[in-house]
Amino acid sequence: MYVELCNVNKYYGTYHASKDINISIEQGTVLALLGPSGSGKTTILRMIAGLEIPDSGDIKINGAVVNTMKPRERGIGFLFQNYALFRYMTVFENIAFGLEMQGISKAEIKRRVTELLDLIGLRGLEKRYPSELSGGQKQRVAFARALAPRPNVLLLDEPFAAIDVKVKEELRSWLKETIKKIGITTIFVTHDQEEAVELADYIVVTKQGRVEQMGTPRDIYGAPKTPFVAQFMGKSTDIKTYHHLKGFNMDIQGDSAIIRPECVRIYKKGTLRQYMSAAEEGIIERILFKGNHMELWVRIDEILIYSNASIDDEEFKVGESVDVLIYRLYVFDQNKTYVIENSKMNTDNLYYI
Template identity: 50%
Template sequence: MGVVLENISKEFTSADTIQAVKAVSFKVDEGSLVALLGPSGSGKSTILRMIAGLEAPDSGEIYLNGENVTRLPTQKRGVGFVFQNYALFKQMSVFENVAFGLELHKMAPSKIKKRVHELLDRLGLQGLADRFPHQLSGGQMQRVALARALAHEPKVLLLDEPFGAIDAKIRAELREWLRRLHDEMHITSIFVTHDQEEALEICDKILVINEGHVEQAGTPEEIYNHPATEFVAHFIGSMNILSGMVQKDKVPMGPYTFNLNGMNGFQNGDEIRVFFRPQDIYVSRDPKTYALEGTILRTSFLGINMKLDIMAENGSRFSAVIPQYIYHRERLHEGHRVSFQIEELSYVNLREGRQIQRLTVADYEI
C-alpha cells in the first residue's frame, strides 16, 4: 500500500538541457509524509508529476495503494496536487475552488457545502469563502489550494514546492499547517522541495534526489547524521569538505594524518575526501585539552553560535561552530592558538566508489 515506483525512467528537456530520471524505485508507506529533496533540475518535480499522471514515464510502473496506475489518466488517479504557484481558478470564489472536485464527484449540494466549510475551518480560512483568489495573500491562497486538493479525499497528496513562492515567515507557519493536517488526516503525502530545513523539519522520511536518481532514502536523522554519499554530505547541512591524497605512506584526514599501515583499504596515490560537521568540533584555549593544535584565523557571529575558521598544524583549514558561552568562557579570539578534536569524521576513498565510510573519535584518538 501507499505509493510504489518501480524503475521509473524519463528523458525530458528543461531549460533547454536534456535531463533524465534514471530507473528510480522507491516506496512511500501509507499515511507517511515524505520529501523529495534535491537541487533544481534534479528531476524531483518530474517524478512527482509522473505520480500524478501529468507526465508520462518512458518506462517503469507506478502503483497507488496497490493499483497499477501507470497508464491511467490523471483524472482517474485520485490524487490531490498542490502547485508552487497555487494554480487557483481565478474566475471562481474560494468556495467554488474547493467545491470544484466535489461537484465532479456528483456529491449533493448540501453535502458539498458542509464539506467545503469543514475544510476551510480546518485550514483557518473561515469567512473567506466568497473571496476571489486575487483578494487573498500568498499564504491564504496556498491554504485554499491545499483545501481544494484535499476535498475529494485523494489517495495521495502531492505537493510541488508548495511554499516556494511564500515569504520565509509565513512559510514556517504553513509548514506547521501541513504537518498538523497530515497528523490529523493521515493522508499519504509526498512533497517536493529544495529547502532542506523544510524537509528535515516536517517529514517522516526524506529521499535525496540528484541527477535523476535517489542518492539516499532515510529519516531526517539518518540523512543528516549519516550521509551515504558525498553529494548528500555536501547538500544537507553545512559540512567541512577537505581533499587529500595518500602519499609516502601518510593518509591525510583533514587535520589528522594517519600512517598507512594502520589503515585498511588505502594505498599510495588514493584520492580521499574528508567530511565533518562544524558543530562536531571541540575547541579549547588549553593546548593540552585536545590532541590537535591550530590557530584561529577568523571569528564570525552567528547569533546563538560563533563560527571559527581554524588552520590546523598540517595546513588544513576548516570551520567550527561553537556555542557563544564556550566562546566567551574560553576567550577565543582571532590569532589565538587552540587545541581541538573532531568528534566524528567521514571519508570517501574515491578509488573505491562514492559510498561514505565513518570514523569516530574512538577509532583515531590513541
C-alpha cells in the same frame, strides 16, 4: 506498499530524466523528494500525478498499476508551487471547484468546504478573493482545494517556495500537524534540506535522475551511503589532507573528507580539560553573528573549518589561538562513505556505510 515506482524510466528525447527509479511508500507516510535543481525529483512527482507518462516500468497506487490512468482517475490531490488559485473566485469557490467538477450536490459541497475551512483555520474568510490574502493564507487555501475531493495521495511541488522565511517556518509546523491529523499519504518535492528533515518520515535523495539514497532523515543525515549524499546533506567543510589530523591517521584510503560543524568544538586556550592529545591548534580567521549563535571559521595549518558557538559562550576574537576538537569525519572514495570517529576519543572508531 501504498505507492510504488518499479524500475521507472523517463526520457525527454535523448535525455534520460529518470533512471531505474524504485521507491516504495507505506500508506500514511510523508515522503520528501530532495535534491538539487535538475536532479529528477519533479519528474518523479509528475509521473505519480499522471502529468508525465513513464517510458518503462510501473507506477502503482494501492496495488493497481496507474501508468495509463488519467490524473483525475488516480485519486491524486496536487498542490502546485504557485498555488494556481483562480483570481476571480472567492476562497469558498476555489476550494469547491473540484467538487463542482465532480457533480457533488450543493449541500455536500457547502458541508465539505466548511469542514476544510475549519481545518485550515480560515473560517470567516470564505468570501475573500486571493488578492486579499497573505501568502500563507493562499497556501492554506490551495491545500484545502487539493484535499476537497478526498484524494488517496497528496502531492506537493515545492510547497513553501513562494513564502517568506518567518511564515514558512510557521506553515511547516502547521502542515506537518495537519497531514498527520488526516493521515493522507503525502509526497513533496523540495531542495531545502531543513524542510525535508522537519516534515518527512522518509527522504529520497536524487541526483542526475537516479535515487542516491532513501531512508529516514536520521539515516540520510547521519549515515550517508554515497559521496554525493555526504556532501549534499548539511553544511560542511571539504578537506583533502584529513590524514594529518590527530586521531584520523588510520588506514583509510578515501579521496577526501568532510567535517560538519556539529562534529567540531572550539575552546579558548587553557579551558580544555580532557582529550588534550586529540586537540588541534587553530587560529580564528572569521566570526559571523547569526542571531541565535556565532559561526566561527578556524584554520588548522592549511585546513579551514567552521563550527558554531553559543552567543552565551565566552567571546572569541579574530586572530585568537584556540584548541579544536574534531569528533568525526565523513571520508569517501568514488563509491563508498566511511564515518570515522576520532580514535583518540573513541575506541569504536570506524563504521562502514
